[in-house]
Amino acid sequence: MTIDSHGFPPPPGLVENARRFYAEGGTPAVPRVAATVMLLRPAGDDFEAYVIRRVAGMAFGGVYAFPGGGVDRSDSQAHLDWAGPQPASWGERLSLSPDAAQAVVCAAAREVFEEAGVLLAGPDAATVVGDVSDDDWERAREDLVAHRLGFADLLAGRRLTLRSDLLLPWSRWITPEFEPRRFDTYFFVALLPEGQRTRDVSGEADHTMWIRPADALARAQAGEISMLPPTVFNLAEVAAAGNLAGLTRAAATRDLASPVTPRVEFPDGAAPRFVVR
Template sequence: MTIDGFAAPPALVEHARRFRAEGGVPAVPRVAATVLLLRPTGADFEVYVIRRAAAMTFGGVYAFPGGGVDRSDSQAHLEWAGPRPAAWGARLGLPPEAAQAVVCAAAREVFEEAGVLLAGPDVATVVGDVSGDDWEAARQDLEARRVGFAGLLAGRRLTLRSDLLLPWSRWITPEFEPRRFDTYFFLALLPEGQRTRDVSGEADHTMWVRPADALARAEAGELAMLPPTLVTLAQVAAAGDLAGVARAAAGRDAATPVTPRLDDSGADGPRFVLP
């Protein structure tokens, strides 16, 4: 599968053409974060994907756990391990406060949607199994916004392990979409002793899959995926193994946004093309 263009669904093509014809005003993108959870499998590795429920935005497509930055992410005052917010800001192209909010959102969302907590009692360790009833109650309180992420961690004397997140890329939804996101993509290795759980009310199916297999199934029409997911899967698959993925992440530009553009002038029909 090439990653420089994708066939565009007819419904999106019609929507984009109507937007252009009517002189539509692009919606302001909401800042968001998403996390590719990775785990080793033999000499290879797998990535965790969820299928958004039909009633959700982008329903019916497979994606990675993630969501919008919440107000509580911007107001978080918590114990912090790894690069300081200023260093994160340099990598993400954001002011330190905004960068901290994006990193907090990434860690919060992966706990809310996959039951995986990137935190530990100190700067060098990570919590183990967080699937017990008490942790599930805490996760539900977080999801319902009865408690903030910083409050959850502070109550258990935990430190956010920002160093477990590797920045990868940034994508902005095309201008013709009514709901747009400015999404920062991160990678994270599944912490030892933890396991993903199908806990998100926003998903109707979850699975671990090798990136190459996911791409093959998407090309065969078995898995519906949007361009950011397809491109990111192809990029991590090309890295070869987990060590290669980590090396690739270190040199990635995670600040410059990528926005798919609809090109309907080609002989092969309308396609999403990348800048």
């Protein structure tokens, strides 16, 4: 099945890379495993998503995306208190080994703390920490980003348990074969924990905002903001859930075993289009 790009033309840079790759018969780069978190919060009868704009000069700079990044070696070696589905259960859902699944889930929780200041952990399996924006927490976050402190050590030092149940698996995307930097990215949904707030703390972002998915899509279609296709598709799909309750129900049946494999097509006499199969 071919899915269109929701009316969004491929970004020019993608089209240029695709033309060159297909013309030269390039060799695809090996994708790095990554995790991304679509952080959501209620907004009246609707909900909003948290997006950050990557700084110009970075890979995918100048576009809005969700907090996330590559899986670190420490994510699979971490020994930490764990609540919610265990790594073996996550492995079944993600079609990964338990160790690899733990690494992806840890990376998701670590990245959303590093890039948004939101911590999906609590003193026990039924609670979540409150505000983590004071100077003490900020020093810990900076140590984590600088690799002076591991995520498991941060949680253990504060006697906290990782709440894996606060992450809902949503989708898996692999960067097109023609891109020089590729990621095998697992997308998760998480609700902003009560008492916590997002902060513009990532040195990789120059702007952040909460926005209704439908509004983000409208602004992207109007050319007011730029988003890469995975962000567009995932925003469109969470918007289609209707509300947070519907989104939670939808997440339970999402297929993460089969990755989305996008490509750019060049129809005769028509503009290039971005499709996934």
